[in-house]
Amino acid sequence: MQATERKHAASRSLRAEFNKKVPMTVDLSHPDEFASRHIGPRVDEIQEMLRVIGATSLDELLDQTVPPQIRLARPLDLPPAASEYHLLEELGAIAEKNQIFRSFIGMGYHDTITPPVILRNILQNPGWYTAYTPYQAEVSQGRLEALLNYQTMITEMTGLDVANASLLDEATAAAEAMAMLFAVKDHDPSRAFFVSNTCHPQTIAVLRTRAEPLGIELIVGDHKSFDWSRQLFGAIVQYPATDGAIHDYRPFCERAHAEGAQVIAAADLLSLALLTPPGEWGADVAVGNTQRFGVPLGYGGPHAAFFATRNEFVRKMPGRLIGVSKDAHGNQALRMSLQTREQHIRREKATSNICTAQVLLAVVAGMYAVYHGPRGIRKIAARIHSLAISLARGLGHLGVRVKHDQFFDTVCVEGSADELSGWLSDAAEHRMNFRRLDDRTLCISLDETTDPGIVGDILAVFTGGEPAGISSEELAAEATVTVSESFSRKSTLLQHPVFSRHHSETEMLRYLKSLENRDFSLTHGMIPLGSCTMKLNATTEMIPITWPHLNRLHPFAPADQASGYRILFEQLERGLAEITGLPNVSLQPNAGSQGEYAGLLVIRKYHQSRGQGNRNVCLIPASAHGTNPASAIMAGCEVVVVACDNCGNVDLADLESKARQHHDKLAALMVTYPSTYGVFEEDIRRVCEIIHQHGGQVYLDGANLNAQVGLCRPGDYGADVCHLNLHKTFCIPHGGGGPGMGPIAVAAHLAEFLPRHPLAEGVRGWGLGVSEECGASARTPNPEPPTPSPVGPVSAAPWSSASILPISWAYIKLMGPDGLTKATQVAILNANYIAQRLEPYYPVLYRGNHARVAHECILDTRPLKKSAAIEVEDIAKRLIDYGFHAPTISFPVPGTLMIEPTESESKVELDRFCDAMIAIRSEIKEIEDGRQPRDNNLLKNAPHTAEAVCASQWLHPYSRERAAYPAAASRRFKFWPSVGRIDNAYGDRNLFCSCPPIQDDPDPV
Secondary structure, eight states, X not given: OHXXXXXXXXXXXXXXXXXXXXXXXXXXXXXXXXXXHHSOSOHHHHHHHHHHHTOSSHHHHHHHHSOGGGOOSSOOOOOOOOOHHHHHHHHHHHHTTBOOOEEOOBTTBOOOOOOHHHIIIIITOHHHHTOOOTTSGGGBHHHHHHHHHHHHHHHHHHTXXXXXXXXXXXXXXHHHHHHHHHHTOTTOOOOEEEEETXXXXXXXXXXXXXXXXXXXXXXXXOTTSXXXXXXXXXXXXXXSOTTXXXXXXXXXXXXXXXXXXXXXXXXXXXXXXXXXXXHHHTOSEEEEEOTTTTOOOGGGOOOOEEEEEOGGGTTTOOSOOEEXXXXXXXXXXXXXXXXXXXXXXXXXXXXXXXXXXXXXXXXHHHHHHHHHHHHHHHHHHHHHHHHHHHHHHHHHHTTOEEOOSSBSSEEEEEOOHHHHHHHHHHHXXXXXXXXXXXXXXXXXXXOTTOOHHHHHHHHHHTTTTSOOSSOHHHHHXXXXXXXXXXXXXXXXXXXXXXXXSOOSHHHHHHHHHHHHTTBOOTTTSOOOBTTTOOOOOOHHHHGGGGOHHHXXXXXXXXXGGBHHHHHHHHHHHHHHHHHHTOSEEEOOOOSHHHHHHHHHHHHHXXXXXXXXTTOOEEEEETTSOTHHHHHHHHTTOEEEEEOBOTTSOBOHHHHHHHHHHTTTTEEEEEEESSOTTSOOOTTHHHHHHHHHHTTOEEEEEETTGGGTTTTOOHHHHTOSEEEEOTTXXXXXXXXXXXXOOOOEEEOGGGGGGSOOOTTTTOSTTSOOSSSGGGTXXXXXXXXOOSSOOOOXXXXXXXXXXXXXXXXHHHHHHHHHHHHHHHHHHHHHXXXXXXXXXXXXXXXXXOOOTTSOOOSOEEEXXXXXXXXXXXXXXXXXXXXXXXXXXXXXXXXXXXXXXXXOOOTXXXXXXXXXXXXXXXXXXXXXXXXXXXXXXXXXXXXXXXXXXXXXHTSSOOOSSSOHHHHHOOSHHHHHOOOOOSSOOBOHHHHHHTOOOSOOOOTXXXXXX
């Protein structure tokens, strides 16, 4: 008993001890902490990396890298980091403030149906949206084929010879076409360009913006009554017109050609399934929007614009061009053709500054045509047209006057001002948006989502809710295609077999997957491209882009229907202003190149406002991004190059000399910071002071802002304007070469000159057609305004590619001030770690004052050409065998590799890359030592395809195993390139830029 009692007593004592209330510290922060998901290296890995580079802490590394005189002395003034769960809740609540009306506004934007197989397997698939521009064609064959499909679709639909791989939007494509015709006019002295007043108002507005700095005289008027005594170099017409009318432009084209002018057709792509293609009635260029081919409205973007022209203009055509070539084994292969046209190479001699396309959206649009095929596209177009005919007949039955006999999808009605106001008010009560063209005219544009019931709902607006007296079924029964014979398309369309093979979802799914498998993306491994910032595009950031409350708004819907977007824009602008130290932000530019251009136009307007419109000299360091000189020329500047010293810094003596030389005409300096050479220049403040002392403004190229966020701010050390590549620093994905966004931030004295869009407040109750608001009623050249005015729109939609702005908004919210700063610190750490590990094998070309690099480093591979006959391209192709996309090659220094690892890559991945580079150096050593021949070695024959490795004949002095599996990691995971090294010169000599014929194919449908 005593033993039992002692046992019970001991048990009671243990329970009492256990039940004591011990004070505990509980971390109530949300466990879903995003910054640690976004930043690759773990805490212990960071310490190990710091040891390797010889720094005791991140703070010490930053003290050695970022000049102390520009360091931000306080944390960023931003809200604390949100969890992923709460972020989606917050964004969902904001998005629901947007009201989704049925929009019948048109103007080049229409609701559409994205086939779910395309939505899920392209738009929502990181295998597609995290890929990079296809400069390394051997690992980009999937998206190259998709873009070739797109180009083929455009050429067949427009009836023209060649199309590029997309531009930014319809209005800027029209401006690019105008600039191209201006550039090819030979010795023609004319500077006048005619714009039909039936073009979309946003197109006219963007044309005005682009024409003024180039000295182009814009004449807006009626194409039917134009006075041909005026000599033109070009003209543009809308097909169908902005009010829906279909005009016969043949006589206009004939007269224009007789007078030596070229004609641009801004066309509705879907209408061309029924209407005569522009190329068949005389147009020299066709531009437009592919948005209604399955791409959501997105409150304006992103959407892929198309650009097609005749063969004679192919070498002057803006944008990227995909062409057919062959690989080292003689197999057909695709690549980007005529790259010598690109602005990175041509610089100030480039005809365009376009540095991106809308690849992801072009792929969607092209696949929409592949999925539906020629019969499906015709059926969709015919159905919309038939419903428009039904609507017109129903309105006629109600006594409403329909203005035009020939139209495609837009019914234009006339009435008194009171009637129009009543119709618009009733439409709003029925949650519908119509377009008021002027005080007497209303337009209603139908789309793919329209059905007979919706036509009935529209008619109810005109009866005050009373029965229309004719049912939607009766109207549908009367519906037919009534396009006049003179306008009707006679030619075939989409005849290549690719448009007739994949109409079942099973076949489409397999086709999309087969293309995806031929592309290297961030799903496979690191893409260490310098100046391109291929970092994590987090799933949480990407999810909202397909929410209906964000992607089904028309860009010209009334402002009160987009309250959620306004909240999002304001918060994003505030965040970007705080990060840059520049208080005013414009979200108008829809690419980095557009941001450069818009920023320079702001500076131009500022000088004009001070009576110094003569200031047009733009100083640009030799180290600048390639788009900088091209953008300066487009903005009407004269480019003067400033030298750099042996360390890659701006040569202060040369800068001061040239600023003094051009004192009276100095407009701006365009400088990239940290420099394109990958270093923080110690004297950046002095650089800015020199420009300001001579009356200029400082334009800072923000492509490398991801090395500054939280550490220093352009506005604090002297920049007046800064553009932001949201697809770099702020996580919008590259999408295989687009979409991009390039907002600009400016100092307070430049705020009044930021781009303004005349249609920013939507359509309810005021005109969008030929009206003073958009300047479209002018029939004489637009004079310089008597008082200072803001820059006009640089993009078609008021907030350009609005539907992808939530990605950057989410990134800033998720990271918070501490996370954003930590990301910058780790980006700099990762770059220095790679530089330190690879320095013994490849010299690092530039370092800062304390032997540190910024967020990227340049490896000098030029000596290897002499020692082993190895070019930088050979290293790039051999990296493919190791399972990597190559870094940036030969930019900004020919014969070098520029590497940017970003903060998102783990130490394991950084080491895998470094190990691959070191192993390749060993392979080069074999050539240098004579153990491998100079012309038949692992590098010269890279990349090695599965077909080549498995071939019965092997004629190389190394094993198949070394070719295919050069590292242990490649045995665990192997990315096989689908083609061998591509013959670039062959593709340019034998230019072929549409889908090649396929042998033994069934007859096309």
